[in-house]
Amino acid sequence: MKELPHTHSCFVCGESNTLGLNLRFHADGPIVRTRFTPRPEHIGFKQVVHGGIIATVLDEIMVWACVVQAKRLAYCGELTVRYLQPLRPGEEVLVTGELIANRRDKIFDAKGEFKDGAGKILAVATGKYLPVRAAELADMTTDLVGGAAAWKW
Numbered sequence: 130m131k132e133l134p135h136t137h138s139c140f141v142c143g144e145s146n147t148l149g150l151n152l153r154f155h156a157d158g159p160i161v162r163t164r165f166t167p168r169p170e171h172i173g174f175k176q177v178v179h180g181g182i183i184a185t186v187l188d189e190i191m192v193w194a195c196v197v198q199a200k201r202l203a204y205c206g207e208l209t210v211r212y213l214q215p216l217r218p219g220e221e222v223l224v225t226g227e228l229i230a231n232r233r234d235k236i237f238d239a240k241g242e243f244k245d246g247a248g249k250i251l252a253v254a255t256g257k258y259l260p261v262r263a264a265e266l267a268d269m270t271t272d273l274v275g276g277a278a279a280w281k282w
Contacts, residue, residue, distance in 0.1 A: 130155040130162070133193055136272045141189040144274055150186070154193045159227055161193045165243075166221040178216040183243060184208060187254040190226035191239035195258050198228035202266060203237055203258035210254045214245075221246060234260060 133154040135142040140149045154163045165186055173179035188205050195203040216222060223244045230238040237258040243251040261269060 130157045134273050138272055156197045159198055161190050161226045163224050165224055167218045169218045183252050184210045187241040190224050191241045191256045194226035194228045194239045195237045199231050202261040205256055206259045207257040212252050214251045216251050
């Protein structure tokens with residue numbers, strides 16, 4: 130498995146974001162993976178992780194799935210999440226993402242899911258992603274730990 134780049138400031142992967150999740154993503158062929166253990170401050174209802182946190186992690190892993198397969202950073206244009214079972218704070222989950230279609234480098238379709246330690250699916254998502262324009266890419270990569278060189282594949 131290959132460790133993917135991360136940023137300084139991102140809420141999900143930023144190493145300098147003290148309020149963030151500080152997740153690290155790995156590519157296992159076309160599949161992107163991370164492990165996530167939500168904290169008590171991530172709850173919505175009592176002892177249930179807020180759906181927005183789950184959606185945020187699913188969005189991030191699908192972005193990295195676009196990077197791995199299409200070699201392009203992308204913005205989320207549409208995100209659909211189905212919450213199947215509650216996630217509890219302190220419960221480690223495996224989150225995976227995969228690019229399922231590349232429509233001529235104009236739209237990327239991706240999917241993601243949360244699984245608990247027993248392999249039960251807790252949430253699934255699909256998304257449509259729009260590639261970042263080349264003019265914006267140079268500025269965005271300045272936030273990568275290791276600089277733009279971290280972006281070289």
